[in-house]
Every structure is written in structure tokens, then in C-alpha cells.
Amino acid sequence: MSKPSPTTRPRLTTLVTVGVSATVLLTVLSLLILVDHFALNYARREAQQRLQQLSWQMRDALNGAVRRATGDVQLLGSLPSVRAARTPAEVRQALESLQKTFPDYAWIGLVNPQGKVVAGTQGELEGADVSGRPWFRQGRRALYAGEAASAAPAGQKLPVGAEP
16 A cells, blocks of 8 residues: 655645635735725714814804805995985995905995996996896895895996906
């Protein structure tokens, strides 16, 4: 009887080594997949929370800006220099001095109840009929904040820098 050659049959130590190596490899791969899954979920939750916080901050900033603009408009309407002005030039002068104080506004104007622009900074839109503009129609009913692009009547442009 001949003995089996060592090359045809793996030794027990080789089998154990291969088995342990395969087990370790499968365990490491499983852990990597598990860690990747948890890391992705964590990153997704963190991103959602940060976006939520950013949206709250943006909302608060916009609310503050609208609140300040509302106060500015109410102040403008109550100023004696605007109320006592008798000519469009006097109103324009008062509006332009206000625009220097509030440089965020591209254009400030005074419109009569019929929708005709009585006076505007730099003389823009003076005499124009804005009664069909959304900001005028809605502003007659209640305080209104809208797009600057809708401020100029069709065919007329707002001053440079007034684009949203």
C-alpha cells in the first residue's frame, strides 16, 4: 500500500488556516458593511438636521427683513416731510434723503389711490400708471411684500441694481 502524497491531500493545519482566514474575512466584510450602513444613516440625519436649522435661520432672517421693511414703510407714510410736501419735487427730495438712509431699497415712490406714481427716487416711474401691477392691487387691500421684478410697469425698467 502506498501512502498518499502530501501534495494531493491538504494538511489539517492548512484547512484550519483557510477556515479561520475565511471566517475573519467574512467577519471583517460584515462589519464594514454594517459600519457603512450606520455611517450613511448618521450622515443623512446630520444633513437633514443642518438643513432644517438653516431653513429656520433663513426664515427668521426673512421675517426680520420683512418686519424692518414694514416699519420703514409705516415710518415713511407718517413722516411730516412726506405728508406736508406739496409738489412732486418736494416728495422726491424727501424720498431720496430716505433712500440714502435706507440704501437697501432700489426705488422708493409715492403712488396716489388711482395708481399714478406721484414721485419716485431719481424721478423713476413718475407719472406712470401702476394700477395694474400686483404690488399696487394687493397693497390697496393690505400690507404686501412681493417681487421687485413686478414693480416696473411693462416696458419700463427699474433702476440699476433693483433686479432680484
